[in-house]
Amino acid sequence: MAPITFAHRGGRADRPENSLIAFRDAIARGCTGLESDVHLSADGVPMLVHDPVVHRGLRRLRIARTSAQELERAGVVALPTVYEELGTAFELSLDLKDPQSGPATLQAARNAGDEAERRLWLCATKVDDLVSLRALSPVVRLVHSVRRNVLGSGVERHAASLSSSRLDAMNMHRSDWTLGLVTLFHRFGVAAFAWDVQDLRHLRAALAMEVDALYSDHVDRMVAVVAEWSAGTDSL
Numbered sequence: 001m002a003p004i005t006f007a008h009r010g011g012r013a014d015r016p017e018n019s020l021i022a023f024r025d026a027i028a029r030g031c032t033g034l035e036s037d038v039h040l041s042a043d044g045v046p047m048l049v050h051d052p053v054v055h056r057g058l059r060r061l062r063i064a065r066t067s068a069q070e071l072e073r074a075g076v077v078a079l080p081t082v083y084e085e086l087g088t089a090f091e092l093s094l095d096l097k098d099p100q101s102g103p104a105t106l107q108a109a110r111n112a113g114d115e116a117e118r119r120l121w122l123c124a125t126k127v128d129d130l131v132s133l134r135a136l137s138p139v140v141r142l143v144h145s146v147r148r149n150v151l152g153s154g155v156e157r158h159a160a161s162l163s164s165s166r167l168d169a170m171n172m173h174r175s176d177w178t179l180g181l182v183t184l185f186h187r188f189g190v191a192a193f194a195w196d197v198q199d200l201r202h203l204r205a206a207l208a209m210e211v212d213a214l215y216s217d218h219v220d221r222m223v224a225v226v227a228e229w230s231a232g233t234d235s236l
Helices: 020-028 068-073 079-086 101-112 114-118 127-134 155-164 179-187 200-208 219-231
Strands: 004-008 033-040 046-048 053-056 059-062 091-096 120-124 141-145 169-173 191-195 213-216
Touching: 004 020, 004 091, 004 219, 020 033, 020 079, 033 101, 046 079, 046 101, 079 101, 091 101, 091 213, 101 114, 101 120, 101 127, 114 120, 120 127, 127 141, 141 191, 155 169, 155 179, 179 191, 200 213, 200 219, 213 219
Parallel strands: 004 033, 004 213, 033 091, 091 120, 120 141, 141 169, 169 191, 191 213
Antiparallel strands: 033 046, 053 059
16 A cells, blocks of 8 residues: 655645645645644644744744734634645644644544544654543544654564554654564554655655655655555666
8 A cells, every 4th residue: 555645844845835835736746645733823723834933024923822813814824724725635644743732633623524533643742642632532643753762672662552552653754764663563553654755765765664654845756756666667
C-alpha cells in the first residue's frame, strides 16, 4: 500500500506555507494528506500556523491573544475554514503546539463530519497528552512525534506501550528510521511516519523501509516518487 503523502505546511517549497492556496493546490497535485500546526486563538478556535506570533507588515499578532476573525483577516487559516473550503476527503496531520488545543481541534473535525474525525492525525510529543485525547474519541488517529534519541534503549518497550495505549503511529525524522525499526513498530501494530523527507534519495530510502507516511515540502517530487514506486518503475 502506498504511504500517505503529507504536504508539510501545505508544501512550503513552492507555495505560501499554511495557506488555503497551498492546501488546495497540494491536494490538486496528488497529495493524499495535508500537514500543519495548531495554536488556539483567543476565542478558542484552532488556527493552522507554526509560530505563536505572526508578523504582518508592522503588526505583530500573538495567536493566543487575537480573535480568530482578526487572525483570518491577517491571513492565518482557521481549521473550520479548511473543512468548509476543501471538504474532508484527505488525511490531515496536525502538530499540537499546546496540549489545550487538542480537544478544540478534535471538536472542529467532529463538526465537519465522521470522515474528518477518522482522517485526523493529531501529533504530540507527550504520550500522556495523546492518551487523554483517546479518551475523547475512539476513531481519531494519534501520533507520538519525537526524535529517536529521546527513546533511549527502550524502543521495543515504547512500541509496546504505544500499542497498549491505542496510539496509532510513531513519527520520527527520516534519519532516525531503519528497516529494523519500521518492522519493530509494525509488529506492534504501530505505523511508522517519517518527516523532513525532501530529497529524491531520502524519499526512495523511506519507501524502501516501507514507512506508512511521508512529510515533505516538495509536493510534486514526493507525489512523483511515490507514484513511480507504486507502479514498480522506481528502482529505489
